[in-house]
Amino acid sequence: MACPEALRVQAYFDGELEGADATAVQRHLEGCADCRALVEDLARLRTAIRRDLTPVASPQLRARITQALDAQTPAPVTVLKPRAPRNRSFWLGALSGVTGSALAAGMLFVLLSPMLGSALQDELLSAHLHSLLPAQLIQVESSDHHTVKPWFAGHADVSPVVADFAGAGYRLVGGRADSVDHQRAAVLVYQHGAHVINVFSWEARRGGIARETTRNGYHMIFWTDADLQYCAVSDTGWNELSALVRLMREQGVREAHP
Amino acid sequence: MDARRARFEAQVLPHLEAAYRFARWLAHSRTDAEDIVQDALLRAFRGFEGLRGSDARAWLLSIVRNCHATAYQQHKRRAALPLPEEDDAQHAHVMVAGEPDPESLTMQRDDERTFERLLGALSQEHREVLALRELEEMSYRDIAEVTSLPVGTVMSRLARARSALKELWLKDTEGEPSGVP
Numbered sequence: 524m525a526c527p528e529a530l531r532v533q534a535y536f537d538g539e540l541e542g543a544d545a546t547a548v549q550r551h552l553e554g555c556a557d558c559r560a561l562v563e564d565l566a567r568l569r570t571a572i573r574r575d576l577t578p579v580a581s582p583q584l585r586a587r588i589t590q591a592l593d594a595q596t597p598a599p600v601t602v603l604k605p606r607a608p609r610n611r612s613f614w615l616g617a618l619s620g621v622t623g624s625a626l627a628a629g630m631l632f633v634l635l636s637p638m639l640g641s642a643l644q645d646e647l648l649s650a651h652l653h654s655l656l657p658a659q660l661i662q663v664e665s666s667d668h669h670t671v672k673p674w675f676a677g678h679a680d681v682s683p684v685v686a687d688f689a690g691a692g693y694r695l696v697g698g699r700a701d702s703v704d705h706q707r708a709a710v711l712v713y714q715h716g717a718h719v720i721n722v723f724s725w726e727a728r729r730g731g732i733a734r735e736t737t738r739n740g741y742h743m744i745f746w747t748d749a750d751l752q753y754c755a756v757s758d759t760g761w762n763e764l765s766a767l768v769r770l771m772r773e774q775g776v777r778e779a780h781p
Numbered sequence: 782m783d784a785r786r787a788r789f790e791a792q793v794l795p796h797l798e799a800a801y802r803f804a805r806w807l808a809h810s811r812t813d814a815e816d817i818v819q820d821a822l823l824r825a826f827r828g829f830e831g832l833r834g835s836d837a838r839a840w841l842l843s844i845v846r847n848c849h850a851t852a853y854q855q856h857k858r859r860a861a862l863p864l865p866e867e868d869d870a871q872h873a874h875v876m877v878a879g880e881p882d883p884e885s886l887t888m889q890r891d892d893e894r895t896f897e898r899l900l901g902a903l904s905q906e907h908r909e910v911l912a913l914r915e916l917e918e919m920s921y922r923d924i925a926e927v928t929s930l931p932v933g934t935v936m937s938r939l940a941r942a943r944s945a946l947k948e949l950w951l952k953d954t955e956g957e958p959s960g961v962p
Contacts, residue, residue: 537921565943568946568947569915572915575895577802577916578806579798579801580801584797584818588797588818595826595827733918
């Protein structure tokens with residue numbers, strides 16, 4: 524089981540390797556069944572951890588921390604200095620009260636509103652939703668990668684892995700070009716049961732992109748392969764989406780080393 | 782709101798969730814984790830000037846780690862290590878007292894049980910690298926910074942932690958069709 528390359532394979536899985544190092548591991552994976560199994564294990568464990576072992580802070584904890592911080596911060600009301608205290612004290616008092624509660628309400632809103640996600644995720648989600656509108660989904664209709672791939676050459680900035688996985692339940696129905704991260708992204712459209720899966724791909728220019736996320740009920744899985752950033756978006760289940768991502772990554776490895 | 786507080790809310794408070802996730806993985810219960818997070822955020826607020834240009838999340842998580850170490854030492858010094866069963870019963874009680882909503886209560890209990898079952902048997906060293914890698918998606922170098930370990934150690938520890946958790950998970954879900962990893 525313990526292949527001497529296991530640690531490097533793990534580093535590859537964790538996105539720690541680039542360029543020639545990553546390519547070397549990809550090549551190794553082709554010939555080493557143990558390490559391929561390891562990658563599968565790592566991916567499954569990650570999915571399980573994120574699903575079952577991701578705790579969420581309670582609103583009570585947030586409130587408690589706000590209170591504790593308040594106790595260490597001078598009250599906002601003291602900032603208001605009455606310029607003419609005579610006859611105005613009532614209004615100033617009332618005003619400062621209003622300001623104080625407005626501030627408190629604002630703060631509470633900031634604390635309670637869920638963290639805003641990155642603009643990129645918003646962009647992908649709205650592109651996915653837009654594609655579901657009538658007549659937006661497909662610009663080149665084909666399950667043949669010999670048709671779809673050349674079409675991208677003229678319409679998108681990148682040339683992604685294109686393959687039909689109908690045998691595994693993911694039918695390639697076509698492709699489209701879409702704008703993502705200021706680029707002309709290539710989008711593959713798969714049909715899985717009743718669900719549409721969009722797989723966006725564009726040139727990877729930035730790190731720090733989350734690997735998986737769920738927004739408004741749509742799952743997104745991100746990965747990189749050969750300098751391309753991929754993102755699969757769908758309302759299908761996690762397992763179904765992950766399975767397609769696995770197929771595409773394997774296809775990527777095959778195409779890189781035919 | 783004073784300027785310092787505003788800056789703190791803009792730069793550090795957004796990482797409250799990350800702090801809680803990490804604390805929850807390190808601590809033995811939800812309540813312990815909450816105490817650790819509160820302690821950590823107050824310390825962070827007091828020492829906010831020390832942050833400068835560095836990564837606020839990594840900085841906060843290393844404070845969480847220190848707070849947990851301190852709490853853990855105190856817990857150990859209190860000696861008379863409670864039996865695990867007693868410990869469980871205590872926490873269950875605290876939760877019932879604090880949570881009136883029955884639905885969220887069930888959820889939290891399940892959550893508490895899952896954590897205890899799967900992470901309870903995992904060592905501290907393994908938990909921290911796993912949490913930072915899988916939940917916070919930190920690079921090896923950032924994990925090394927938070928844990929004050931050499932990068933090579935992070936790597937090998939991560940590998941051992943993963944196989945340890947996988948074993949626990951397999952044991953835990955034996956016979957269940959949904960046994961995942």
